[in-house]
Amino acid sequence: MPTTFTKIASVTVGSGGASTIDFTSIPSTYTDLCVALSLRTNNDPDGGAYGICAISFNGSTSNLTQKRLQGSGSAASSFSFSNAQFPVDGSANTASTFANGSVYFPNYAGSDYKSFSIDNVMEQNSTTTFMTLIAGLWSQTSAVNQLTFSAVSGSFVQYSTATLYGINKS
């Protein structure tokens, strides 16, 4: 079990917005990584439902797979995708609301393939609001030293935040 969370870095998006939040030169001195996210985009690639955040590993979105369980407020569904993308609040969602969630990366500095999990919910005054649980895999043996969170369309709006934690196990 993780015994300590150490904040490595935190970003709050300013008034101009930002397409991407990029954590580089992540030290390999921890056991696991966790990123706490509060995100909203100013765009809506789904034509009315939500924004999308994509995660890159060491600058790459290749060799990624995910199994997703998703609840919409009225139905449950599951999917398999070859990416590390997940829904967040977008321009079509209730104003000033942000999706919140966390992404956990166990054994990120090891030499095995890198698994990760995403636990994320959107916020909205509507029946249709997605909550998402993702089991993901980056099929590469390199240590993770860079994590990038990108708005697939548009930008993350002001006050979106991402905080990277390192976790040590006893």
Add this chain to the structure above:
Amino acid sequence: MADTKIEVNCATGKVSEIELTAEEVAQRTADAKAYADAKAAEDADKAAKAADKAALLERLGITEEEAALLLG
């Protein structure tokens, strides 16, 4: 307005707000295509399930409400 990124160097703590490189812009385009492909697959999956369900109900000769009663 140009696309920008907030880069945090975790070794130094330095935070920079910089324009995306051409390579990073291309990556965003690839991300958008990946999303569109995934969404298309998701929609196709939903449509296929709905079609399978409708075909089964038709074979059974019952309505969706009647099927719900049977399973309830």
